[in-house]
Amino acid sequence: MKDNIISSPIVPNISLKLEISIYFYYTSGAIVLAIFLHLPTLHQNAKKYIQDLHMPLRIPGLPNNFTADDYPYELDSESDEFKIMLESVKTMTKSVAIIVNTFDAIEGKALEPLNKRMIIPNGTTPTMFSIGPLITSSYGGDENGCLRWLDLQPSKSFVFLSFGSMVRFPKAQLKEIALGLEKSKQRFLWIVRSELDLEDLSPEEFLKRTKENGMVVRNWAPQGAILSHDSTDGFVTHYGWNSVLQAVRGGVPMVAGPLYAEQSLNKVILVEEMKVALELNKSKDGFVSGIELGGQIKELMDSCKGNESKQMIFKTKISSKEARDQNGSLFLI
Ligand SMILES: *[C@@H]1O[C@H](CO)[C@@H](O)[C@H](O)[C@H]1NC(C)=O
Ligand SMILES: *[C@@H]1O[C@H](CO)[C@@H](O)[C@H](O)[C@H]1NC(C)=O
Ligand SMILES: *[C@@H]1O[C@H](CO)[C@@H](O)[C@H](O)[C@H]1NC(C)=O
Ligand SMILES: *[C@@H]1O[C@H](CO)[C@@H](O)[C@H](O)[C@H]1NC(C)=O
Ligand SMILES: *[C@@H]1O[C@H](CO)[C@@H](O)[C@H](O)[C@H]1NC(C)=O
Numbered sequence: 001m002k003d004n005i006i007s008s009p010i011v012p013n014i015s016l017k018l019e020i021s022i023y024f025y026y027t028s029g030a031i032v033l034a035i036f037l038h039l040p041t042l043h044q045n046a047k048k049y050i051q052d053l054h055m056p057l058r059i060p061g062l063p064n065n066f067t068a069d070d071y072p073y074e075l076d077s078e079s080d081e082f083k084i085m086l087e088s089v090k091t092m093t094k095s096v097a098i099i100v101n102t103f104d105a106i107e108g109k110a111l112e113p114l115n116k117r118m119i120i121p122n123g124t125t126p127t128m129f130s131i132g133p134l135i136t137s138s139y140g141g142d143e144n145g146c147l148r149w150l151d152l153q154p155s156k157s158f159v160f161l162s163f164g165s166m167v168r169f170p171k172a173q174l175k176e177i178a179l180g181l182e183k184s185k186q187r188f189l190w191i192v193r194s195e196l197d198l199e200d201l202s203p204e205e206f207l208k209r210t211k212e213n214g215m216v217v218r219n220w221a222p223q224g225a226i227l228s229h230d231s232t233d234g235f236v237t238h239y240g241w242n243s244v245l246q247a248v249r250g251g252v253p254m255v256a257g258p259l260y261a262e263q264s265l266n267k268v269i270l271v272e273e274m275k276v277a278l279e280l281n282k283s284k285d286g287f288v289s290g291i292e293l294g295g296q297i298k299e300l301m302d303s304c305k306g307n308e309s310k311q312m313i314f315k316t317k318i319s320s321k322e323a324r325d326q327n328g329s330l331f332l333i
Helices: 030-037 039-045 080-093 104-115 146-151 171-184 223-227 241-250 261-273 290-301 304-325
Strands: 003-006 021-026 097-100 127-130 158-161 187-192 214-218 232-237 254-256 277-279
Touching: 030 039, 030 080, 030 097, 030 104, 030 261, 039 080, 104 127, 104 261, 104 304, 146 187, 146 214, 146 223, 158 171, 158 290, 171 187, 171 290, 223 232, 223 241, 232 241, 232 290, 241 261, 241 304, 254 261, 254 290, 261 277, 277 290, 277 304, 290 304
Parallel strands: 003 021, 021 097, 097 127, 158 187, 158 232, 187 214, 232 254, 254 277
Antiparallel strands: none
16 A cells, blocks of 8 residues: 655545545645535534524634634535545544644644644544644745845844735725835835836825835735744735744744734634734724734834743744754654
8 A cells, every 4th residue: 555645625535436545635734624624523523504603612622602604614504615624634534643833832732732733522523733833945046135134123023024925905905005014103014916107006105205204015924934024023914824924033022913813713822822913903804904004013023021922922933943853743543
């Protein structure tokens, strides 16, 4: 029997028929994996449509108040999306092991029930290997001159803003970010993903007024290298898992707001459990206002709470280095 590593969550049943052992590589964290593996149980317990369940689900390792409403997935059990997910989980539970990109010091609470096989009641949970933090290495060069700019900044002096490669904010949100940056009076490096003209996106003369203190770069920058740079002191971001792991490795505390559903679970870990991030509150119109953003950046860069986040992320950085030196916190059952 030959062992193969298969990286997609949708593994054709054919591998089972051929008796090829399956190892899943799960790129998100353990808390998201836990709720994914819980889906068949949820499906079985639901008397009607799952999304009608508003009671706390009490999934081990998750917040006590987590309900089906908090699920980041389509839960209509008649939908194709749900059926595919259910199939995926069933195939996953037949695998030899699941490899997760996380480590004990950040997700111990979610990992323990997975390792103790408490998530799938029938005892079909595969062995878990938490091998994180695995971080995509920076690729590409410094075409935009960010790293050159960073080298000229004092140690621990500026805040970095980047929201992942998938996100295109509407113009109104970009203007609020610009307002917030000016309000915070902090040095900044802002990666803007947009096809629109930068002058057009920001308040009048924003680029000119902030030239001394800030750098705005369009579309791409070597994020991993920036987060590991000595001048970087704060990171404004979504809770994308890769970005979070890069921030942890660099020891950079975060100001963050979830953009996609899965990210609100990552928020639980980073804001509530680890206290390495401050949360961005959205206004009623669904945007983060300039006042909110500016206030939270100032809070992070200069307040007791901000200092506490810095201390906490520094500890986590050390734990992440230890996990890497040990080639991950492997659990063998
Ligand atoms: C648990 O096992 C029973 C009996 O084998 C089966 O009917 C049921 O579908 C299983 N539940 C889950 C969540 O896999
Ligand atoms: C769930 O509990 C956490 C504290 O553990 C709290 O911060 C959060 O607001 C609660 N969520 C809801 C929807 O009540
Ligand atoms: C977040 O915003 C809502 C309004 O959208 C407000 O009611 C709430 O008090 C705010 N929370 C914090 C912590 O600022
Ligand atoms: C935060 O820490 C810095 C550096 O240690 C210190 O200079 C500053 O006074 C602290 N701010 C607050 C509000 O505690
Ligand atoms: C981690 O992996 C490297 C490369 O395979 C190996 O040289 C090293 O001994 C391993 N460290 C531990 C603690 O197992």
